[in-house]
Amino acid sequence: MSDKTKKLLLVSACALVDADGRVLIAQRPEGKQLAGLWEFPGGKVEAGETPEETLVRELAEELGIETKVACLAPLTFASHSYDDFNLLMPLYVCRRYWGIPQAKEHAALKWVRPNKLRDYPMPPADAPLIPFLIDLL
Numbered sequence: 001m002s003d004k005t006k007k008l009l010l011v012s013a014c015a016l017v018d019a020d021g022r023v024l025i026a027q028r029p030e031g032k033q034l035a036g037l038w039e040f041p042g043g044k045v046e047a048g049e050t051p052e053e054t055l056v057r058e059l060a061e062e063l064g065i066e067t068k069v070a071c072l073a074p075l076t077f078a079s080h081s082y083d084d085f086n087l088l089m090p091l092y093v094c095r096r097y098w099g100i101p102q103a104k105e106h107a108a109l110k111w112v113r114p115n116k117l118r119d120y121p122m123p124p125a126d127a128p129l130i131p132f133l134i135d136l137l
């Protein structure tokens with residue numbers, strides 16, 4: 001049943017892909033909601049931003065890498081109802097970026113083959129995204 005008090009939260013996420021077809025996942029740090037789970041880098045779309053601009057900003061803040069809006073290709077989206085909000089999360093693929101990803105805000109980073117993603121505990125919203133990455137890569 002719909003809960004009219006629940007807010008829709010728009011979050012942009014990115015599957016960064018390396019030359020080997022592996023995807024970067026990042027572990028949420030202690031103290032945050034969903035701590036310890038592995039996620040796709042990204043974050044909340046802020047006022048005035050396009051979802052692509054959000055990702056360019058978040059990838060710089062979280063990983064210290066540079067990319068461009070034109071280097072982000074939409075793949076699919078996640079839609080999941082958490083207890084306190086409804087999440088809508090477009091997932092982009094990025095194969096072209098500059099710099100080496102570093103965990104600036106995460107506990108750890110890992111490059112993983114798409115068919116191994118299920119070995120890493122992810123937020124419940126993310127499980128339906130995995131088959132799209134397996135198909136693509």
Ligand SMILES: Nc1nc2c([nH]c(=O)n2[C@H]2C[C@H](O)[C@@H](COP(=O)(O)OP(=O)(O)OP(=O)(O)O)O2)c(=O)[nH]1
Pocket residue numbers: 011012013032033034038039040041042043044087123124125126
């Ligand atoms: N970046 C990202 N967020 C995800 C994924 N899956 C998923 O459910 N989320 C959720 C977790 C958070 O509730 C929200 C992302 O928000 P965020 O990373 O900007 O915010 P946060 O919870 O770290 O908190 P904040 O301190 O920034 O407010 O989306 C994912 O794969 N990547």
